[in-house]
Amino acid sequence: MMKTLFIGLICLVCSIFFLMGNGRYKESILPVFLQQDEIVKAHETQVEITVHSPYVPNSFQLEQFKKDYSGVWAHLNHLYSTNDVITGKEYYSESWFKQLANQHTGSLDNGVKRKDLFHDVHLMNWSTDGLVCTAVDSSAVLEYDFPKNGKKFTLATVAMVFLYQGDHWRIDGIRFIEEKEIIASKKLK
Amino acid sequence: MRNLLFILFGAILCVACNRSAIPEPIWLNKKEIFGLSDFTANFLVEGEEWEGILFTSSQPIILEGKQVSGKLRLSIPMGKNLIGGPANLELRNGKHAFYYPLWLKVDTVEVKWIEFRSPKTVNTDSVLMHQQLVYKTDGIGNILKVDSDLWFKERSITLSEEVGVYPTSDDEPLKAFYVQPGSPTAVPLMLKEKEGSINNDLIVGPMKDRYGNLLADGTLVKIILKNDTKTWLKEIYAKDGMANMTIERGEFDGYEVLAMVYQVKSNIIKIL
Numbered sequence: 337m338m339k340t341l342f343i344g345l346i347c348l349v350c351s352i353f354f355l356m357g358n359g360r361y362k363e364s365i366l367p368v369f370l371q372q373d374e375i376v377k378a379h380e381t382q383v384e385i386t387v388h389s390p391y392v393p394n395s396f397q398l399e400q401f402k403k404d405y406s407g408v409w410a411h412l413n414h415l416y417s418t419n420d421v422i423t424g425k426e427y428y429s430e431s432w433f434k435q436l437a438n439q440h441t442g443s444l445d446n447g448v449k450r451k452d453l454f455h456d457v458h459l460m461n462w463s464t465d466g467l468v469c470t471a472v473d474s475s476a477v478l479e480y481d482f483p484k485n486g487k488k489f490t491l492a493t494v495a496m497v498f499l500y501q502g503d504h505w506r507i508d509g510i511r512f513i514e515e516k517e518i519i520a521s522k523k524l525k
Numbered sequence: 526m527r528n529l530l531f532i533l534f535g536a537i538l539c540v541a542c543n544r545s546a547i548p549e550p551i552w553l554n555k556k557e558i559f560g561l562s563d564f565t566a567n568f569l570v571e572g573e574e575w576e577g578i579l580f581t582s583s584q585p586i587i588l589e590g591k592q593v594s595g596k597l598r599l600s601i602p603m604g605k606n607l608i609g610g611p612a613n614l615e616l617r618n619g620k621h622a623f624y625y626p627l628w629l630k631v632d633t634v635e636v637k638w639i640e641f642r643s644p645k646t647v648n649t650d651s652v653l654m655h656q657q658l659v660y661k662t663d664g665i666g667n668i669l670k671v672d673s674d675l676w677f678k679e680r681s682i683t684l685s686e687e688v689g690v691y692p693t694s695d696d697e698p699l700k701a702f703y704v705q706p707g708s709p710t711a712v713p714l715m716l717k718e719k720e721g722s723i724n725n726d727l728i729v730g731p732m733k734d735r736y737g738n739l740l741a742d743g744t745l746v747k748i749i750l751k752n753d754t755k756t757w758l759k760e761i762y763a764k765d766g767m768a769n770m771t772i773e774r775g776e777f778d779g780y781e782v783l784a785m786v787y788q789v790k791s792n793i794i795k796i797l
Contacts, residue, residue: 511668512610
């Protein structure tokens with residue numbers, strides 16, 4: 337009798353531990369800094385940086401900026417074709433995210449695709465505390481893919497402002513100064 | 526006979542294709558440049574269920590469309606603001622899509638100055654220089670020129686030596702910066718009889734930095750009491766440039782007392 341009761345109690349304790357562990361596993365979501373950003377990981381571009389700012393950032397800061405600049409474009413491109421404002425929120429400042437969310441009119445699944453192939457970034461200002469920087473991308477080579485209509489390549493000059501918040505540089509403002517078509521498919525002309 | 530069948534099949538296929546093809550819409554008010562505030566596009570279209578999407582440089586905007594007897598009018602939904610620059614207008618009808626490149630010119634009147642100061646906190650012991658970064662936006666995210674040929678402005682500013690919290694803009698308290706008092710030039714120390722008590726009060730202060738600002742509240746003041754055999758260290762905190770503690774009668778008789786803030790020492794007093 338005692339043996340049965342003892343075995344029953346052990347089984348009960350084991351099942352409680354098992355259920356607790358199971359429940360915890362299902363609820364686990366990695367914190368933001370441990371999550372892998374698949375869009376940034378899959379993104380490829382070339383970024384050249386020239387520093388013009390009176391306060392010159394160190395090589396570590398420049399490396400981080402280069403990585404995040406590429407990440408910002410990865411998400412801007414994803415946003416361009418899908419209108420998915422949530423995925424890239426780690427690369428948007430609060431005001432930029434707010435305006436994207438305010439202008440949101442619905443998601444797309446087969447929109448125009450944009451790729452950034454090359455950037456020639458001129459750092460114009462860098463705050464001494466390393467939290468604000470402004471840049472002009474004098475030769476952003478962009479590729480637009482229009483479904484069933486072909487491709488178009490352009491050369492753009494873009495002014496941008498970035499804020500360092502959390503673990504990233506985040507875009508806070510943008511201005512396309514000009515954009516010239518380099519080459520385009522016959523159908524798009 | 527076989528060739529004839531092929532030709533006939535080809536002809537049927539051709540007719541079928543032509544039937545499903547939709548003629549390209551005619552853009553009635555075609556322009557290369559549109560203002561952000563007045564974008565509307567009118568088209569002559571055939572067929573129903575046309576949809577217009579404007580791929581602005583930041584995100585696509587699904588346009589509001591009104592189609593009346595072959596005329597399609599596309600406009601920005603109410604309350605939506607756009608990021609300017611290159612844009613592509615897409616007209617969709619089922620599987621067919623037509624694209625029109627255009628430029629959205631930033632013409633908004635609203636101007637928002639954004640100012641950043643660095644570093645956030647300045648101590649009067651250090652250099653009172655500040656880096657100011659300024660740029661302008663339309664409140665949506667379009668950067669505007671600061672003056673005729675500059676997108677961003679940077680300058681060094683010499684700050685006032687008066688301690689305080691200085692806001693850079695009224696509606697954004699997080700962008701304020703601070704001037705904190707530095708170390709005191711002198712630490713006055715005196716022993717005074719406590720009113721209505723047999724004990725004494727040890728009074729430190731008033732302590733001011735080189736510009737006359739009172740020492741920051743909460744600054745640690747060390748009181749060192751020493752005789753031939755023992756040394757006592759007591760820690761008290763400054764408030765309104767002053768700090769005080771009670772010395773009980775008989776407790777530290779014959780001790781020498783000294784106050785210290787950072788590396789600045791007071792004169793030495795002997796407790797009798």
